[in-house]
Amino acid sequence: MFLKKIALSGAFAGLMGSAAFAADCGPSGKSVRILGSDFPAIQAVSGAAEANCAGSAGEFTINLRDNTRDMMNQALTPNPAEYTSVIVANSTLTQLMNDDLVRPLDDYVAKYGQHLKPTQLITINGKVMAVAFMANSQHLFSRTDILEKAGVDGVPSSVEDMVAAAEKIRAAGIMEYPIVMNMKVGWNVGEVFNLFFLANGGEMFKPGSAEPNVNSPQGVAALNSIKSLLGYTHPDHLSHASNETQALWESGQAAMAIMWGSRGAAVLDAEGSTEEVTSNTVLSAAPTAGGGSVPAATLWWDGITIAKNIPDEDAEATFAALVSGLTSDLMEEHNDKAIWLIDGFKPGPAAAGVAQSAAGGAKPYPMIPYINLMHNALGSELVDFYKGDESAEDALADVEAAYRTSAKEAGFLQ
Amino acid sequence: MKHRTFFWFILPTLSAMILFIALPIVSVFVQSLFIQHEQVLIVSESCGPFGCTPTTSIDAEATAALREAQPLGRFNGLGTYFDRSHLATAEVAEIWAESSGLASFVSGLMDLKFYKALFFTLTYTFVVTPLVLVLGLAIAVGVNNLPKAMRGVAIFISLLPFLVATIVGSMILSWMLDGEGIIGATLQIIFNDPSLSIKASTSLMWIALMVYGVWHTLPFSFITFYAGLQTVPQDTLEAARVDGASKWQTMMNVVVPHLMPLVSFVTLMLLMDNFRVFEPIISFQAEAHAQSLSTFIVSDLREAGNPLYASAGATSILTIIGVAILLTPVLIRTWRDFNVKAN
Numbered sequence: 175m176f177l178k179k180i181a182l183s184g185a186f187a188g189l190m191g192s193a194a195f196a197a198d199c200g201p202s203g204k205s206v207r208i209l210g211s212d213f214p215a216i217q218a219v220s221g222a223a224e225a226n227c228a229g230s231a232g233e234f235t236i237n238l239r240d241n242t243r244d245m246m247n248q249a250l251t252p253n254p255a256e257y258t259s260v261i262v263a264n265s266t267l268t269q270l271m272n273d274d275l276v277r278p279l280d281d282y283v284a285k286y287g288q289h290l291k292p293t294q295l296i297t298i299n300g301k302v303m304a305v306a307f308m309a310n311s312q313h314l315f316s317r318t319d320i321l322e323k324a325g326v327d328g329v330p331s332s333v334e335d336m337v338a339a340a341e342k343i344r345a346a347g348i349m350e351y352p353i354v355m356n357m358k359v360g361w362n363v364g365e366v367f368n369l370f371f372l373a374n375g376g377e378m379f380k381p382g383s384a385e386p387n388v389n390s391p392q393g394v395a396a397l398n399s400i401k402s403l404l405g406y407t408h409p410d411h412l413s414h415a416s417n418e419t420q421a422l423w424e425s426g427q428a429a430m431a432i433m434w435g436s437r438g439a440a441v442l443d444a445e446g447s448t449e450e451v452t453s454n455t456v457l458s459a460a461p462t463a464g465g466g467s468v469p470a471a472t473l474w475w476d477g478i479t480i481a482k483n484i485p486d487e488d489a490e491a492t493f494a495a496l497v498s499g500l501t502s503d504l505m506e507e508h509n510d511k512a513i514w515l516i517d518g519f520k521p522g523p524a525a526a527g528v529a530q531s532a533a534g535g536a537k538p539y540p541m542i543p544y545i546n547l548m549h550n551a552l553g554s555e556l557v558d559f560y561k562g563d564e565s566a567e568d569a570l571a572d573v574e575a576a577y578r579t580s581a582k583e584a585g586f587l588q
Numbered sequence: 589m590k591h592r593t594f595f596w597f598i599l600p601t602l603s604a605m606i607l608f609i610a611l612p613i614v615s616v617f618v619q620s621l622f623i624q625h626e627q628v629l630i631v632s633e634s635c636g637p638f639g640c641t642p643t644t645s646i647d648a649e650a651t652a653a654l655r656e657a658q659p660l661g662r663f664n665g666l667g668t669y670f671d672r673s674h675l676a677t678a679e680v681a682e683i684w685a686e687s688s689g690l691a692s693f694v695s696g697l698m699d700l701k702f703y704k705a706l707f708f709t710l711t712y713t714f715v716v717t718p719l720v721l722v723l724g725l726a727i728a729v730g731v732n733n734l735p736k737a738m739r740g741v742a743i744f745i746s747l748l749p750f751l752v753a754t755i756v757g758s759m760i761l762s763w764m765l766d767g768e769g770i771i772g773a774t775l776q777i778i779f780n781d782p783s784l785s786i787k788a789s790t791s792l793m794w795i796a797l798m799v800y801g802v803w804h805t806l807p808f809s810f811i812t813f814y815a816g817l818q819t820v821p822q823d824t825l826e827a828a829r830v831d832g833a834s835k836w837q838t839m840m841n842v843v844v845p846h847l848m849p850l851v852s853f854v855t856l857m858l859l860m861d862n863f864r865v866f867e868p869i870i871s872f873q874a875e876a877h878a879q880s881l882s883t884f885i886v887s888d889l890r891e892a893g894n895p896l897y898a899s900a901g902a903t904s905i906l907t908i909i910g911v912a913i914l915l916t917p918v919l920i921r922t923w924r925d926f927n928v929k930a931n
Contacts (some may be wrong), residue, residue: 209716244890269893274648298645299632306637319888350782359875360891382631409785413873473638515637538638543627543646546893554701555885557876561790564699575679579672583898585624585662 198286199227200494201487206231209249211260213436215308215476215512216515222499231491238519243269250275253483258492263476264539265546267296267304272543276303276479282493289501294475294515306477307500308512310436311536312369313471314461319454320429332462334397335352336430340406343429352429353406354422358415364553370396372537373463373470384544384586386577389570397559397566399463404560412560426451432460435528439510442524457527459534469535475515544586551577613908620668620901622661626655666901676700705879708794713862713914716801719857721851723802724809732817749809758871761800793877800868805861809854816850852922859914866908881907
């Protein structure tokens, strides 16, 4: 009898123990299919979900690739959808919600999300639509050794400082093109404009409407700030996106860069670069422009959504699996891979730039249904100005006209 | 062949063409006539890691009801064809009214993306096509005159550009042309100008794209003409030689007329292909300097996130019309030749 009691309590304690440590993966035998962009933070999150819950799921697939934004709407439109979850950012959540392809997560958060911080929940119209796990933003990368050699004190904090420092570096014969930034025609050109436009206090749209509002003094000021920097960038800048700018930086061919925070860890690590570059690279807030105090950056988050057109139990299992990974355990292993929003994150040097941009009052990237159309119009119509073929006012007028055309077709304007 | 036999013979091909080519084109045309419903927007508070802000979003239920009622969207007729992203009739009229002369009209027109892309596409087509025809014939004649033992190797080497996938070939050339690449850097040294950049100059970029276009399509015209050269009647050639015709005269008066049907065929194919130029623009990252109608279709469908189907559909149909206009002279010529022969 005594032995039986011990055996029973032992078994009981064992059960309790495993329940406390194993992740709660929701209904078992369901299908979990995740789509996301291919970078270290998302690899860590999806990897943790797989480690915790692949055993209890009937099917568990992860597809991480480039340009998910181009195909996520098509993938989630059929019923059942191709994926049960898409890992999105501010702009892509808007894109999915425009077509009503993601479901509210309130019930799942109540059931499986006790460990999430309230700031991680992306709430729109009173419903949780996404769970954010990391933040991202553009900011300044500086090479302190080169700045010092050219006689520049400290790290530049404004566009004007950057231009002055670049001129000194050029005059000292150290580098002809000390500045790099992502200026590839299309999305990147549009995004760079957003940074400086918002920092100048611009509003993309007339209040309460989809009418464009970029052809304004703030718009012209933004373009002039950008053009002053472009005088010191490589002549090929209109073909440079993140991969090219990171390569230029890591090969030691630049002294100041405006790049994504998510590139910080990759720039600072030992891979792909020299000790001279990595040990002298300092990350700080994005520069201010035109005498303002707001850093020219937009704040982004990356987070989890659950598809609408899938069986409820698949949705529940997918959510449970993904949030099971968003714990302080993940932080212990992957702390330096991103600016995590998760409990237990300890900001390191790679996080300094994003943290300072955010603290300086940079604006979040607007989540408005027609922002993608504006972003596209900016990305294609501003090129004439950067090439010197058109005045700032004419280019901005073209942007508004191009935006109006597509907004009419999409039903946002009459 | 009896008409009846011919009908049964062609039926499988014909039905496949109707099913997979004609019907999709009709469907694209129908889609291009409709635009999206008027969006029902709601303003609400949205919260996240960076605080709360009032945000606009789409009322999903109301939109679903609208879609249910009219699945294709709102009928817009040919409106999309004439909007600013396409033929831009209103804008063109305005530019015409405001312009002081032809030069200012053309420069105004170049501000409209459709005409800018059309200008590049037509220049590309009319530079690349004749060059490929002439050079292809020249290489074919050259190879044909080589000793038999060397021909196999020569043909293989001449075909290489065609064997390389377009996207790979243009990407490699793009890297070579880069300021950091072997051609770009060499040019900088030769001209002693470190700021010389092919990717920063519209005219140099156009030249690079066209050089690539010629390099890539040359093997197609070469191999077609080479095959044609094997069928030139030896008797006629010999007769020409006996009459004392020079090599050049034989070429122009015997060989080229014999190859004329092939020239028409190659011209047709080249015009069609070149008018739809796409891959080199993408892999050269040349979007700042050159756009084509095909790059617009892709950007309408992909870049916008929520695809602009009407706009992409209208551009597709306009591309088909453009190809048809380009091909008409060649087709009329072929038709006349055919009738002459038939009679």
